[in-house]
Amino acid sequence: MFTFDQLTGFIAVAEELHFGRAAERLNMTQPPLSRQIQKLEKTVGAELLDRDNRRVELTAAGRAFLDEARRLMALASRAPVTARRIASGRQGHLRIGFTAASGFSILGPLLEEISAIVPDVDIDLQELVTGEQIQGLLTGELDMGLARPPFDTEVFDSHLLYRESMVLAVPASHPLADLKRDIQSEDLKDEPLIMHSPTQARYFYDLVVRLHDIRHENVVHTVSQILTMVSLVAAKRGVAFVPHSATALGIRGVSFLRLASGEEEPVELHAIWNRDAKNPALVRLLRDLEFAAG
Amino acid sequence: MFTFDQLTGFIAVAEELHFGRAAERLNMTQPPLSRQIQKLEKTVGAELLDRDNRRVELTAAGRAFLDEARRLMALASRAPVTARRIASGRQGHLRIGFTAASGFSILGPLLEEISAIVPDVDIDLQELVTGEQIQGLLTGELDMGLARPPFDTEVFDSHLLYRESMVLAVPASHPLADLKRDIQSEDLKDEPLIMHSPTQARYFYDLVVRLHDIRHENVVHTVSQILTMVSLVAAKRGVAFVPHSATALGIRGVSFLRLASGEEEPVELHAIWNRDAKNPALVRLLRDLEFAAG
DNA sequence: TAAACATGATGCCCTCCCGGTATTACTTGA
DNA sequence: TCAAGTAATACCGGGAGGGCATCATGTTTA
Structure with a gap:
């Protein structure tokens, strides 16, 4: 395998078409540069520069290899920058x-x-x-x-x-929707209830049980996602306790009612x-x- | 700048996630490999491998740099192949x-x-x-x-x-087109002639002058391209000597007639x-x- | 026509880098 | 607390690469 130094050397010579000037550009003397190029040509397995004692020019293979060498150097100089950016x-x-x-x-x-x-x-x-x-x-x-x-x-x-409040989701046509005050636990004593799963949605389940007086015999569905609950309410399967952000879900036919409860924003x-x-x-x-x- | 050896070393360690095994794969011992990686990290300017005395894993920067390293190695191994192909x-x-x-x-x-x-x-x-x-x-x-x-x-x-013959291009409606024999110089003594440029199309000019008895006072146009000549013939501006391959140009309204001449295929x-x-x-x-x- | 010049290649020396061996430091699990 | 495993470090020797001097060869100039 060749080295990056050999590539830099080759690029310099290919651009200057003159070993002496290229060496000067690389802050080195001409002899080791000549040897670098010789070694590079040997490992590549093709003559890259056609040179006699007077003139230097690129061979067809050299032109193609120059492209690749430039690509390699560009990639090699970008790689650390990327790595440092990611590390930072x-x-x-x-x-x-x-x-x-x-x-x-x-x-x-x-x-x-x-x-x-x-x-x-x-x-x-x-x-x-x-x-x-x-x-x-x-x-x-x-x-x-x-x-x-x-x-x-x-x-x-x-x-x-x-932090947000809990609200009660009810079908828009439901009588409770017309009530002009906050909903009490008492208002729900005969309402079919869509309830949170005690395992899959334990957080809401615990919260509702703690803050409201749930009658478990009223539970008609047990689901784990808020979106599902609101959809079921829209389908008039019952009422449900949902976080206030559910009002933004944009499902039609559902009204959200304030709840009278001990905590203002428990969610x-x-x-x-x-x-x-x-x-x-x-x-x-x-x-x-x-x-x-x- | 890092070296290709450091890149190969890094790739091996990143794949094995174990310095000892990686070193074995590279046919070397573990200590220099450790130093290679340290040096690579120093030149890159970011930690690439997160390692304690028990476990080795890639950092986020290391994962990104691994990609680049693989790309570099692939490019570096393809470049000589391309160069050799071109040289050969x-x-x-x-x-x-x-x-x-x-x-x-x-x-x-x-x-x-x-x-x-x-x-x-x-x-x-x-x-x-x-x-x-x-x-x-x-x-x-x-x-x-x-x-x-x-x-x-x-x-x-x-x-x-x-090697091909010369033929005479004439308008399809021209009386000569109905002649059932090869054209003689004599047949053209009163025909307007579209002639090759003696400077731009010297080859044809010399050939025609050598093989046929041209009356220069009949020349109505001097052009340099065969295609132009045939187009002018189609426009009934005159007749012209053209190589047989002109019959393949596919221009309508032109007939190509055999010439009686000393050489069979002079072009x-x-x-x-x-x-x-x-x-x-x-x-x-x-x-x-x-x-x-x- | 010969001498001076220009330029890439080669020979030789020296330094520094890199790999190997031996050892250390540290973690983990019994 | 000890044994095993693993990466890091210390130290040494060989080889690669750069610099200086010189050569080989082709071009320009007097």
Whole structure:
């Protein structure tokens, strides 16, 4: 294999068509340059320069090899720049998971903020439920998630992005929609209820059970995604407790009603990431977003 | 600048994720390989491998640099192959000039023969009159010409490709077209004649003057290209002596008549090339076409 | 026509880089 | 606490590559 020095030497001679001047340009003397070219020609296996004691010119093979040599040198000088950019987090990939509901509230502004901070980082977005995001963060398939508690704070750092209220989704034609006051638990005692899955959507399940007086015999469906719940409400299968951001899902035939409850904005959305994640783009982003650890 | 050895070393370690095994694969021992990687990281200016005493893994920058390193190695191993192919004449460029008339006879078969011999050589064709071809061959802008004598045999080698008769082009409606015998000089004594330029088309001019009894007072036009002559005949401006291959030009309203003359096929077409041309594709082509010098 | 000049190649020397061997430092698991 | 595994470091010797001096050869000039 030839060396980069030989390539630089060859390029210089090919451009100057004169060993002496080329050597001068390379800050060396002519004899070792001659030997470099000889060695290069030997390893390449073809004459690259046609030279007698008076004149130097490129052979056909030399012209083609000059192209390749220039390409090689360009690639070789770019490669470290790219590597350094990626190491510093200014360039690279960031894989972000998000839940369908959060996509309609925080995702847009967050992405704008991110591309202002690290404009050359490619963002891969994946819609995933909280459990899948946690899984992705653990296996390293994801750099950051937009998810809801609970998660293992030993493994993950997080930052509270957003806090919102719970509202009641009812079919638009439902009598409750005309009520001029906040909904009480009492109002729902005979209403068919579309409820969160206690396993797949444990966060919402726990929240609803804690804050509202649920009659479990009224539950007609158990689902894991907010979007599904609202669709079922639109289909008049019942009423459902959903986070306020669900109002932005844009599904017709559904009204969202305020709930009278102890806590004003009990629903939390966090940015979470693996504590020992190494992706420099993530590290830089966290630093510049000033997401203090924990 | 890093070296190709460092790149090969890095690629091996990145693939094995183990210095010992990588060193084994490279037929060397582990310590110098460790130093290679350290040196590479130093010149690149970024950590490429995240390693403790137990585990080795690629950093984000390392993954990107691995791509570049592979690209570099691939390019570096292809470059000599290309150069050798070009030096041997199996690949490259061949610039061939041809006259309009020859394009309709010999060019097609010749190109087929060429692409059978050197299929990977790119052929650039240029339609040029003999004089321009000679010029192109001298300046090196052309590798081979398809032209007619005379040319300087000190400078050019040549090979007779083709020999053909002269015919008389007359308008299809002309009385001579109905004659059932070869045309004699006597038949043309009162015919307006479209004649070759004695400077621009000296070959044909000399030939016609030598073989036929021209009355110069009959000459109504002096032109340099066969195509132009036939077009003028079609426009009934006169009759003209043209090589037999002009019958293939496909211009309507022209009849081509046999000439009674001393020589059967006096018109020659040669392949000519610069004696000291260096284009390997040309050298190989001449060798394989068995165009003996001279 | 001969001498001076220009230019690439070669011979020789010396330094520095790179690889090998031996060893160390550190982590992990029993 | 010890043994095993693995990357890093210390030290040494050989070879590659650069510099200086010179040669070989072709061109220009007096």
